[in-house]
Amino acid sequence: MDGSVEPLKARRIFLLLKERIGSGDLPPGARLPGEPALATEHGVSRVTIRRALDMLAQDGLIDRRAGAGTFVRTQSPVRPLVADLSNVLSHIVEMGRRTGIRLLSFAYAQPPAAVADALGMKPGERTQRSVRLRLIDGAPFSYLITHVPERIGLTYSEQDLATVPLLALLERSGVTVERATQAIGATLAGPEVAEALGLEIGSPLLSLTRVVYAPSGDGVEHLHALYRPDRYSFEMELTRAGEGEERRWSPVPVSGGRRNAG
Amino acid sequence: MDGSVEPLKARRIFLLLKERIGSGDLPPGARLPGEPALATEHGVSRVTIRRALDMLAQDGLIDRRAGAGTFVRTQSPVRPLVADLSNVLSHIVEMGRRTGIRLLSFAYAQPPAAVADALGMKPGERTQRSVRLRLIDGAPFSYLITHVPERIGLTYSEQDLATVPLLALLERSGVTVERATQAIGATLAGPEVAEALGLEIGSPLLSLTRVVYAPSGDGVEHLHALYRPDRYSFEMELTRAGEGEERRWSPVPVSGGRRNAG
DNA sequence: GCCAATTGTCTTATACGGTAGACAGGTAGC
DNA sequence: GCTACCTGTCTACCGTATAAGACAATTGGC
Numbered sequence: 374m375d376g377s378v379e380p381l382k383a384r385r386i387f388l389l390l391k392e393r394i395g396s397g398d399l400p401p402g403a404r405l406p407g408e409p410a411l412a413t414e415h416g417v418s419r420v421t422i423r424r425a426l427d428m429l430a431q432d433g434l435i436d437r438r439a440g441a442g443t444f445v446r447t448q449s450p451v452r453p454l455v456a457d458l459s460n461v462l463s464h465i466v467e468m469g470r471r472t473g474i475r476l477l478s479f480a481y482a483q484p485p486a487a488v489a490d491a492l493g494m495k496p497g498e499r500t501q502r503s504v505r506l507r508l509i510d511g512a513p514f515s516y517l518i519t520h521v522p523e524r525i526g527l528t529y530s531e532q533d534l535a536t537v538p539l540l541a542l543l544e545r546s547g548v549t550v551e552r553a554t555q556a557i558g559a560t561l562a563g564p565e566v567a568e569a570l571g572l573e574i575g576s577p578l579l580s581l582t583r584v585v586y587a588p589s590g591d592g593v594e595h596l597h598a599l600y601r602p603d604r605y606s607f608e609m610e611l612t613r614a615g616e617g618e619e620r621r622w623s624p625v626p627v628s629g630g631r632r633n634a635g
Numbered sequence: 636m637d638g639s640v641e642p643l644k645a646r647r648i649f650l651l652l653k654e655r656i657g658s659g660d661l662p663p664g665a666r667l668p669g670e671p672a673l674a675t676e677h678g679v680s681r682v683t684i685r686r687a688l689d690m691l692a693q694d695g696l697i698d699r700r701a702g703a704g705t706f707v708r709t710q711s712p713v714r715p716l717v718a719d720l721s722n723v724l725s726h727i728v729e730m731g732r733r734t735g736i737r738l739l740s741f742a743y744a745q746p747p748a749a750v751a752d753a754l755g756m757k758p759g760e761r762t763q764r765s766v767r768l769r770l771i772d773g774a775p776f777s778y779l780i781t782h783v784p785e786r787i788g789l790t791y792s793e794q795d796l797a798t799v800p801l802l803a804l805l806e807r808s809g810v811t812v813e814r815a816t817q818a819i820g821a822t823l824a825g826p827e828v829a830e831a832l833g834l835e836i837g838s839p840l841l842s843l844t845r846v847v848y849a850p851s852g853d854g855v856e857h858l859h860a861l862y863r864p865d866r867y868s869f870e871m872e873l874t875r876a877g878e879g880e881e882r883r884w885s886p887v888p889v890s891g892g893r894r895n896a897g
Numbered sequence: 898g899c900c901a902a903t904t905g906t907c908t909t910a911t912a913c914g915g916t917a918g919a920c921a922g923g924t925a926g927c
Numbered sequence: 928g929c930t931a932c933c934t935g936t937c938t939a940c941c942g943t944a945t946a947a948g949a950c951a952a953t954t955g956g957c
Contacts, residue, residue: 485659
């Protein structure tokens with residue numbers, strides 16, 4: 374029933390090296406360790422290393438020259454998108470890049486318990502669940518799953534969601550949002566997300582979960598976002614604040630037109 | 636050299652099911668389809684399904700009862716350690732947990748180009764490179780690679796590094812640190828890191844890169860930290876700040892004894 | 898030109914992920 | 928208690944990914 378099984382170790386090493394290249398750990402032009410070196414380093418045979426390098430070569434990430442070595446190809450494929458802490462892409466306009474949104478799904482249903490709990494909803498209440506894909510210059514970089522209590526979700530249309538920022542929709546509906554909590558973590562891409570983001574299954578993803586609250590304390594939005602780390606990262610500036618023992622790092626607030634150095 | 640490599644199809648299905656559980660598609664308490672059903676559904680053999688379920692069980696996501704079926708477990712296994720934005724574990728003491736540090740390596744050498752660049756060092760200058768493991772209640776949760784310019788590194792000993800926080804060492808040495816930048820992303824665990832953190836190769840990791848600057852603008856510390864996302868996450872609170880078009884989320888500064896709600 | 902190191906290309910043998918099927922023991926419903 | 932379905936465990940077998948090693952061809956430095 375099978376016939377073609379994909380390599381396993383080779384794929385793993387492929388992903389690892391791809392990651393090191395993408396993160397700049399292996400800068401363009403750098404020469405990789407020799408195949409035997411990589412083999413012992415990863416505790417696999419040279420054949421496996423070669424397979425991994427084959428995949429990298431096929432992706433155009435490396436150049437292999439017999440007798441010379443293997444080199445990271447000099448090309449900056451895509452410059453990653455940088456967001457500040459509050460997850461606002463403040464520099465997009467300045468960078469002349471365009472972002473888009475694709476609405477992948479839209480429905481009303483019973484939310485998962487975790488979401489219902491976070492939003493402080495009563496059992497039985499429904500939410501509007503939408504899945505959106507954010508694109509930069511046509512390339513997807515984030516996968517967003519949003520839950521909004523049904524009564525609030527009904528105040529705007531599916532069409533609205535595909536064009537207007539959600540926060541604006543909420544405020545347009547008379548909901549005041551002042552407070553939110555968010556947590557940042559990491560996961561692996563499942564089949565669905567991998568497909569949508571154009572990744573291999575098992576690729577690393579940045580995850581962000583944000584819950585937005587109305588002044589009353591009720592939750593009005595639950596966002597679960599997954600980002601391609603090669604196209605998106607959180608950056609922030611810190612200063613030392615406080616006195617004595619309490620002296621610690623503290624984030625610098627983002628001022629109006631500020632942009633990070635590139 | 637390995638002996639235990641995870642299957643591929645099984646892993647695929649594992650991730651898929653994990654996603655369905657995490658998203659609430661398979662709510663806690665729900666009964667999964669039988670193994671034969673899952674097998675035909677995914678077009679794989681029952682053995683493969685079993686392997687996927689094994690992984691889920693090991694992650695504490697499901698309960699399997701012979702004769703009855705397989706059920707989504709009602710509680711999340713371990714509560715991760717929570718840090719605020721500035722990467723300070725302010726609640727550890729309150730939680731009654733103890734953290735420790737293990738120094739894995741310590742040496743002076745030429746830094747990688749990316750590090751030298753970030754620290755603004757001249758070519759040829761060396762850095763002190765140290766690798767440390769942070770533990771919580773004896774379990775490792777973060778892997779820290781630190782680079783410090785040689786002249787600064789020489790002001791403290793290897794012994795110091797294993798006991799005193801680096802920032803304190805720097806300030807003790809007369810270096811004033813006021814400013815830092817940091818970026819948060821995600822990667823996969825390589826062989827070394829996986830080993831140290833007790834993970835499988837290819838597990839997802841939270842990554843943090845921080846560069847600390849002296850008032851002169853020179854870089855004094857380059858930190859590359861990798862966290863187990865199941866034991867560590869960044870949490871923060873946000874409020875809406877600014878006016879009109881500029882209105883956006885802004886992090887709430889961490890005040891002295893503040894603690895996040897649990 | 899020579900030498901060392903590299904990638905490219907074979908060979909052979911083994912390990913293992915995957916399939917297919919059977920069977921034992923537990924559980925729940927009727 | 929009977930039955931249907933479930934998980935747990937085992938066997939046998941296939942295809943290929945991987946291991947281990949040898950050898951050729953190429954490159955770059957000396």
